[in-house]
Amino acid sequence: MRDVAAASGVSQATVSFVLNDAPGQTIPAATRERVRRAADELGYRPHSIARALREGASRIVVLEAGGLPRGHHLSSFIAGLDEELGAAGFGLLVSYGEGVSARAAITAIEPRAVIDLPAVCAGPDHDVADGGWIDGMVAHRLVQLRHLVARGHRAVAVAVPAGDDPFLALMAGQVRDAAEELGLPEPLPLVVDGDPEKPVGALKAGVTAVAALTDDLALGVLAVLADTGLSAPGDLAVIGFDDTPHGALWRPALTTVRLDARAYGRRTARTLLGLPVGDARPAPARVIERASA
Amino acid sequence: MRDVAAASGVSQATVSFVLNDAPGQTIPAATRERVRRAADELGYRPHSIARALREGASRIVVLEAGGLPRGHHLSSFIAGLDEELGAAGFGLLVSYGEGVSARAAITAIEPRAVIDLPAVCAGPDHDVADGGWIDGMVAHRLVQLRHLVARGHRAVAVAVPAGDDPFLALMAGQVRDAAEELGLPEPLPLVVDGDPEKPVGALKAGVTAVAALTDDLALGVLAVLADTGLSAPGDLAVIGFDDTPHGALWRPALTTVRLDARAYGRRTARTLLGLPVGDARPAPARVIERASA
DNA sequence: GAACTTCGCTGATACGAATAAGTGACCGGT
DNA sequence: ACCGGTCACTTATTCGTATCAGCGAAGTTC
Numbered sequence: 001m002r003d004v005a006a007a008s009g010v011s012q013a014t015v016s017f018v019l020n021d022a023p024g025q026t027i028p029a030a031t032r033e034r035v036r037r038a039a040d041e042l043g044y045r046p047h048s049i050a051r052a053l054r055e056g057a058s059r060i061v062v063l064e065a066g067g068l069p070r071g072h073h074l075s076s077f078i079a080g081l082d083e084e085l086g087a088a089g090f091g092l093l094v095s096y097g098e099g100v101s102a103r104a105a106i107t108a109i110e111p112r113a114v115i116d117l118p119a120v121c122a123g124p125d126h127d128v129a130d131g132g133w134i135d136g137m138v139a140h141r142l143v144q145l146r147h148l149v150a151r152g153h154r155a156v157a158v159a160v161p162a163g164d165d166p167f168l169a170l171m172a173g174q175v176r177d178a179a180e181e182l183g184l185p186e187p188l189p190l191v192v193d194g195d196p197e198k199p200v201g202a203l204k205a206g207v208t209a210v211a212a213l214t215d216d217l218a219l220g221v222l223a224v225l226a227d228t229g230l231s232a233p234g235d236l237a238v239i240g241f242d243d244t245p246h247g248a249l250w251r252p253a254l255t256t257v258r259l260d261a262r263a264y265g266r267r268t269a270r271t272l273l274g275l276p277v278g279d280a281r282p283a284p285a286r287v288i289e290r291a292s293a
Numbered sequence: 294m295r296d297v298a299a300a301s302g303v304s305q306a307t308v309s310f311v312l313n314d315a316p317g318q319t320i321p322a323a324t325r326e327r328v329r330r331a332a333d334e335l336g337y338r339p340h341s342i343a344r345a346l347r348e349g350a351s352r353i354v355v356l357e358a359g360g361l362p363r364g365h366h367l368s369s370f371i372a373g374l375d376e377e378l379g380a381a382g383f384g385l386l387v388s389y390g391e392g393v394s395a396r397a398a399i400t401a402i403e404p405r406a407v408i409d410l411p412a413v414c415a416g417p418d419h420d421v422a423d424g425g426w427i428d429g430m431v432a433h434r435l436v437q438l439r440h441l442v443a444r445g446h447r448a449v450a451v452a453v454p455a456g457d458d459p460f461l462a463l464m465a466g467q468v469r470d471a472a473e474e475l476g477l478p479e480p481l482p483l484v485v486d487g488d489p490e491k492p493v494g495a496l497k498a499g500v501t502a503v504a505a506l507t508d509d510l511a512l513g514v515l516a517v518l519a520d521t522g523l524s525a526p527g528d529l530a531v532i533g534f535d536d537t538p539h540g541a542l543w544r545p546a547l548t549t550v551r552l553d554a555r556a557y558g559r560r561t562a563r564t565l566l567g568l569p570v571g572d573a574r575p576a577p578a579r580v581i582e583r584a585s586a
Numbered sequence: 587g588a589a590c591t592t593c594g595c596t597g598a599t600a601c602g603a604a605t606a607a608g609t610g611a612c613c614g615g616t
Numbered sequence: 617a618c619c620g621g622t623c624a625c626t627t628a629t630t631c632g633t634a635t636c637a638g639c640g641a642a643g644t645t646c
Contacts, residue, residue, distance in 0.1 A: 001632065010596085011597075012597095012633085013595080013596065013597075013635075014595065014596075016633065016634060022635080025595090026595090027593095027594065028593090031595090047403075049346045049351065050601090050631070050632030050633045050634095051633055051634080052342045053342045053343055053601050053632080053633075054600080054601055054632080054633045054634050054635085055601090058342065060398045060401055060402070078392070082391065082392035082394045082395070083392075085394045089397075090397070091398025092394035093386065093395065093398045094389075094395070098385075099372065099375035099376075100375060101375045101383060102385055103384075104379060105353045106384070108341035108351060108352060108353055109341075109351075109402060110342050219539065220542060223544055246509075246539045249509070249512045249516045249539075250516070250542075251516055251519035295602085303624095303625075303626090304625075304626050304627080305602090305626095306605075306626065306627080306628095307624085307625065307626080310604095310625090313604080315604085318625090319622080319623055319625090320623095321624075324624080339603075340602050340603065342601090342602080343602030344602080344603055346601090346603075346630095346631050347602080347604050347630075347631055348631090349631075
C-alpha cells in the first residue's frame with residue numbers, strides 16, 4: 001500500500017480511502033483513477049491478516065456443519081452461502097468437526113461470524129432467524145409423504161436412527177406435522193439399527209411404506225429388508241430424503257426428495273451481512289423417482 | 294499481554310519471552326512462575342491474528358483434498374495430520390474445493406503451508422517426500438488382490454471410472470504392479486459407467502473377480518451386476534478399496550480393504566514441521582470381509 | 587473583508603504480538 | 617580499582633491496514 005501511495009503521488013491514507021470507497025471522504029475522480037491504476041499495475045492485494053488485526057475480525061465466516069447429514073441439501077445450502085458471501089468479499093469455511101486442530105484453526109481465524117447450523121436448525125428461533133426454514137422443511141416433508149400417498153399408501157412409518165440426535169428428532173417432528181396435515185394416521189417410528197425384526201414388525205402392524213429422515217437411513221432400511229428376503233417397493237415402499245449420491249447406486253435405486261436449500265443459504269448470508277434479504281425464493285422440493293417407492 | 298505484564302510487574306517483552314520460551318533469554322524461575330500465573334489468572338490467550346501479522350503467516354496448515362475419494366483412507370490421513378499438528382500448536386483446515394469463497398478464505402488465512410494432496414500423490418516425488426507412500430500403496434493393493442487369489446481367482450479386472458483422473462490413473466498403475474508381483478495375468482480395465490454390458494463382456498472374457506480402485510466404483514459394479522440379474526460373489530466377486538461407510542449398507546455387503554493412513558498423515562505433518570519423522574509406522578492394510586468377495 | 591464551510595488531502599496512531607538493541611546491576615578476574 | 621561479561625530485564629520497532637484529527641486552500645455567507 002505504501003508502494004501504491006508512492007507510485008500515485010498520494011499518501012497511504014488516501015490509497016486506503018480510495019480502495020475501500022471510504023464514506024465521508026471527498027476524492028476527485030482523477031485521483032481515484034490514478035490510485036486504482038497504480039494499485040492494479042503493482043498488483044496490490046490487501047493483506048488480509050493486517051486488515052483482520054485492524055478490524056478485530058477476519059473477513060471469514062465459518063459454517064459449523066458438525067453431525068449434519070450430508071446430502072444435496074447441505075451442499076446447496078453451502079452453495080447459496082458461497083454465492084452471497086463471495087460476492088461480498090467474504091470467505092466461507094465449512095467445518096465438519098474433524099478434530100482438535102480444526103477447532104484450533106477456527107479460533108485462530110477470528111471469524112467474522114460462526115454459523116452453527118445444527119444449533120440454528122434445532123434452536124427455537126430458527127424460523128424467525130432465517131425466514132421460514134421450518135415451514136419450508138414441513139413443506140418438503142409433505143412432498144415426501146404425498147409421493148407415498150399418491151401410490152396408495154396410508155399406513156406410513158418413519159425411519160429414525162437408534163440414538164437421540166436433537167436435529168433428527170426435529171426432523172421426525174416435521175414428518176409427524178406433515179402426516180397430520182395430510183390426514184394420515186400418526187406414523188410409527190421404525191428404528192434403523194440393523195435388526196431385521198424391526199421392518200418385519202412394522203409390516204405386521206400394517207405399515208406399507210417408510211419415509212426415512214435421511215437417505216442413509218433409507219439405505220439402512222433397504223439393507224435389512226434385503227436381509228430378510230423382502231424387497232422394495234413390493235413388500236415395503238421406501239423413500240429417502242435429500243438425495244445423497246449413494247442412493248442412486250443401490251438396487252433397487254432409492255427414490256428420494258431433493259431440496260433446494262440454495263435460497264436458504266443465500267438468505268442466511270444476506271441476513272448475516274446485514275443486507276436486505278432480496279429475492280431469494282427457494283425452489284420447491286421435488287421427488288427424484290427411482291425404484292424403491 | 295499488556296495486562297499480564299502489569300499484573301506480574303514486568304514488561305510486555307518479558308511476558309512474550311516467558312510464554313514462548315524464547316531461546317537466548319535468561320529468566321529466573323521465580324519470574325517465569327509469576328508471569329505464567331498472571332497469564333493464567335487473566336485467562337490470557339494469544340491473539341493469533343496479531344501473531345500471524347508479526348510472523349508473516351498464521352499457524353494454520355491447509356490440506357487441499359480436492360477431488361480425492363473420501364473414505365477411511367482420507368479420514369485417517371487427516372486424523373494423523375490432526376494429531377501431530379495439534380500437538381505442535383498448529384491448526385488444520387481441510388478444503389474439499391467447495392467454491393469461490395472457500396478459495397478466498399484460504400488465501401485470507403495466509404497459511405503456514407498448503408498440502409495439495411492430489412498433487413503430492415500424483416507427482417513424481419511423493420514417495421521421497423513422505424517416505425514410502427507409493428510402496429505402501431502397492432502393498433495395500435497386494436492385500437486386495439491376495440484376497441481374490443485366496444478365493445481361487447486369477448482372471449481379475451480392475452474397476453476404473455469413465456473419466457481420466459490422474460490420481461485414479463496412478464491407482465490403476467499400482468493395481469497392475471501388484472498383479473505382476475503376484476504373477477497374475479495383467480488385469481483388464483472394467484469401466485464403470487452404468488452400462489450393464491461392460492461386466493457381461495468381462496465375464497465372457499473369462500474374468501471371475503473385480504478389484505475396484507475405490508469403494509464407490511465397487512458399488513457401481515454391484516449396481517450394474519444387479520441390473521443384469523447377476524450377483525456377487527456368485528457370478529463375479531467384487532472387492533472395494535478404502536472402506537466407505539456406504540459399503541456396509543449394500544447387499545451383498547461390500548468386502549473391502551481398510552487402510553491405516555494415519556501414520557502417513559503423522560509423517561507428513563512432522564516433515565512439514567521440520568521435526569524428525571520418529572516412530573510413525575503405518576499399520577498394515579487389512580481386508581474387511583463382508584459378502585461381495 | 588472577516589468568519590465559516592467544504593474540499594482534498596496528510597500525518598499520526600492503534601490493533602497485539604515478536605524481537606533487536608540497549609541498559610543498569612552484579613560478579614569475577616587482574 | 618578497573619575492565620569485561622553475564623544476568624535480568626526494558627525500550628523501541630516492526631508487521632499492513634483503517635481511521636481519526638487536522639490543515640491549507642478555495643469558495644460561500646453575512
